Amino acid sequence: MPSFPTYGPDEIAALDGVANAVLGVFGAKGYTRHEPAILQPAHLFVDRSGEDIRRRTFELTDPSGQELCLRPDLTIPTCKWQVESGNPYPARLCYHGPAFRHQPGAGQFWQAGAELLGLPDRAAGDAEMMGLAAEAVRAGGVNNFSMIVGDLGLFNTLIDALDVPAQWRGRLKRHVWRTGYFEKLLARMVAGEGSDAERTVDKLAGLKLMELKPTIENMIDAAGDAPLGGRTRDEIIERLTLQACEGESVRLDADVADLISEFLKVSGPCEEALERLRALTKPVAVKMLKPLSAMADRLHALKSMDIDPARVRFVAHFGRNLEYYTGFVFEFWTHSGEVAGGGRYDTLMETLGAPRGTTAVGCAIRTERLIAARAAQ
Amino acid sequence: MTDMVTLAVPSKGRLKEQFDAYLGTAGIALKQTAGARGYRATVEGHPGIDVMLLSSSEIAASLANGDVHLGVTGEDLIREAAPELDRRIALLQPLGFGFADVVVAVPASWIDVSTMADLDDICAAYATRHKKRLRIATKYTQLTRSYFASAGISDYRIVPSAGATEGAPTAGTAEAIVDITTTGSTLKANGLKILDDGVILKSQATLAQSLMAEWSAEQRSAAAAFLVPLGVSLK
Numbered sequence: 001m002p003s004f005p006t007y008g009p010d011e012i013a014a015l016d017g018v019a020n021a022v023l024g025v026f027g028a029k030g031y032t033r034h035e036p037a038i039l040q041p042a043h044l045f046v047d048r049s050g051e052d053i054r055r056r057t058f059e060l061t062d063p064s065g066q067e068l069c070l071r072p073d074l075t076i077p078t079c080k081w082q083v084e085s086g087n088p089y090p091a092r093l094c095y096h097g098p099a100f101r102h103q104p105g106a107g108q109f110w111q112a113g114a115e116l117l118g119l120p121d122r123a124a125g126d127a128e129m130m131g132l133a134a135e136a137v138r139a140g141g142v143n144n145f146s147m148i149v150g151d152l153g154l155f156n157t158l159i160d161a162l163d164v165p166a167q168w169r170g171r172l173k174r175h176v177w178r179t180g181y182f183e184k185l186l187a188r189m190v191a192g193e194g195s196d197a198e199r200t201v202d203k204l205a206g207l208k209l210m211e212l213k214p215t216i217e218n219m220i221d222a223a224g225d226a227p228l229g230g231r232t233r234d235e236i237i238e239r240l241t242l243q244a245c246e247g248e249s250v251r252l253d254a255d256v257a258d259l260i261s262e263f264l265k266v267s268g269p270c271e272e273a274l275e276r277l278r279a280l281t282k283p284v285a286v287k288m289l290k291p292l293s294a295m296a297d298r299l300h301a302l303k304s305m306d307i308d309p310a311r312v313r314f315v316a317h318f319g320r321n322l323e324y325y326t327g328f329v330f331e332f333w334t335h336s337g338e339v340a341g342g343g344r345y346d347t348l349m350e351t352l353g354a355p356r357g358t359t360a361v362g363c364a365i366r367t368e369r370l371i372a373a374r375a376a377q
Numbered sequence: 378m379t380d381m382v383t384l385a386v387p388s389k390g391r392l393k394e395q396f397d398a399y400l401g402t403a404g405i406a407l408k409q410t411a412g413a414r415g416y417r418a419t420v421e422g423h424p425g426i427d428v429m430l431l432s433s434s435e436i437a438a439s440l441a442n443g444d445v446h447l448g449v450t451g452e453d454l455i456r457e458a459a460p461e462l463d464r465r466i467a468l469l470q471p472l473g474f475g476f477a478d479v480v481v482a483v484p485a486s487w488i489d490v491s492t493m494a495d496l497d498d499i500c501a502a503y504a505t506r507h508k509k510r511l512r513i514a515t516k517y518t519q520l521t522r523s524y525f526a527s528a529g530i531s532d533y534r535i536v537p538s539a540g541a542t543e544g545a546p547t548a549g550t551a552e553a554i555v556d557i558t559t560t561g562s563t564l565k566a567n568g569l570k571i572l573d574d575g576v577i578l579k580s581q582a583t584l585a586q587s588l589m590a591e592w593s594a595e596q597r598s599a600a601a602a603f604l605v606p607l608g609v610s611l612k
Contacts, residue, residue, distance in 0.1 A: 043534075047509060047510055047534065054522070055526075171497065174532075195491045197490055197492065198491075200489065216488070223485040226484045227568050229484040229552035229553060235502070235503075235506065236486070236488065239502070240489045243489070351508060
């Protein structure tokens with residue numbers, strides 16, 4: 001059972017005070033305030049963040065049978081508004097209000113947030129958002145914080161650079177943040193799966209390219225008048241052709257698996273961690289050069305924000321567990337817990353109908369936690 | 378009445394017959410109460426037991442809420458009704474009938490898919506290609522969510538299905554399903570196949586105790602006495 005707090009006059013004044021300070025920082029940097037409705041269509045979130053978020057979302061059904069929910073975050077409706085408004089990019093939007101999640105304690109929490117949408121220069125966007133969050137946290141009265149940073153883009157580049165079977169690259173990228181599951185996944189890839197579908201690929205692997213398509217079509221037809229279940233024949237043919245071209249009995253090389261594991265274990269003060277990453281990825285140094293120097297630039301930018309690099313931890317497997325994050329991610333921590341976080345989510349805008357390649361980076365500030373952290377300081 | 382032990386049993390069908398036969402082997406007989414429209418029964422020699430005849434899914438929900446003390450229904454329905462089983466319901470005894478597997482089934486024409494890991498790839502590719510989530514039709518929302526989560530799959534959405542779930546892919550209302558099967562022949566007739574690692578639960582009829590119900594000392598001893606000939610003890 002969650003708790004149902006009533007906010008008294010002092011608490012409301014404190015919350016308003018912090019919110020105004022944070023929104024003041026956003027406003028001064030050109031972010032305009034927009035407040036999405038608390039009640040939202042459930043599919044908006046389920047379609048973007050998957051069933052996982054549904055478990056943490058308060059859903060309800062209106063009398064006509066429409067599935068609604070209390071917004072579990074403000075990012076998605078804010079981005080949707082930007083797409084539908086037809087307003088020009090880059091757009092800078094911000095908000096402060098309650099969001100709702102099934103979680104220990106209160107199901108309702110307050111957060112302020114800012115979204116920078118459609119700025120082509122990703123490095124500039126990352127630096128702007130990290131600086132904005134730092135300034136907002138300080139404006140909220142919290143100066144004593146540490147940071148965790150990560151970059152899913154770095155990991156994705158590594159997977160593309162290494163000798164990994166094409167059909168498994170997506171799997172590794174998707175599951176990098178699931179500790180435990182990911183290690184099992186790697187072990188399975190080294191061992192090979194030995195499934196029916198894999199035997200199908202083995203059969204196809206010996207064929208010439210021009211024989212592939214008719215052979216696969218015959219195999220699909222052999223399933224009788226089975227439904228296609230919303231997939232097209234071409235989808236099935238394409239996937240099998242890709243796998244067949246990889247050759248039969250695909251296995252992940254044990255050394256490659258080791259390198260991936262070691263990479264994900266890297267965690268520590270950011271400058272040391274970066275050195276360790278450089279050393280580890282030497283076999284594919286050419287391809288890692290660009291994303292690693294981008295990370296070095298971001299860390300360098302921290303100094304100009306008056307953040308001590310010794311208090312910034314780089315954690316290689318750190319991705320936020322809202323799955324729309326795609327690249328650079330960061331969190332601000334105090335002794336009383338996480339107070340702010342954010343990162344890059346470059347694929348979200350396109351799924352909402354924005355032009356292909358529309359970038360997005362944002363942050364969320366937990367205003368109630370700022371008050372608690374300030375009190376504990 | 379309030380200090381009676383309520384036992385919920387299936388009101389009709391094969392499950393009821395098999396449960397009656399199971400009780401019969403222990404020399405216990407249920408006697409349907411006249412005038413109660415056949416929805417209540419008593420147990421000879423056990424005046425403290427009040428038998429309620431309910432539908433299988435009502436029994437699972439009643440156990441989860443604590444509306445009944447004991448119940449007999451499928452383990453699939455119990456686990457679906459009470460995801461945090463340990464706190465709410467104790468499974469006392471599998472009964473050896475009412476076997477059914479809860480499985481993940483996909484169209485047989487998906488010759489490139491035979492494991493949950495394949496399905497995971499398909500879900501992600503489908504979301505990218507069609508700009509919407511792959512749909513899973515099921516009445517087992519809770520079981521599906523936790524099994525898919527343990528298999529690392531989140532790029533999908535559940536379409537609640539009240540009946541004839543196996544027809545959803547053909548009807549175009551879902552791409553794949555989670556449903557129960559005993560022989561697999563209904564799935565096959567609908568052009569579906571079970572994934573290699575797609576068995577979520579091997580279910581059977583189960584005698585269960587509600588931990589949410591109020592249990593007085595009198596009720597515990599009445600229930601324990603009833604369960605002795607069945608070789609079952611309370612939690």
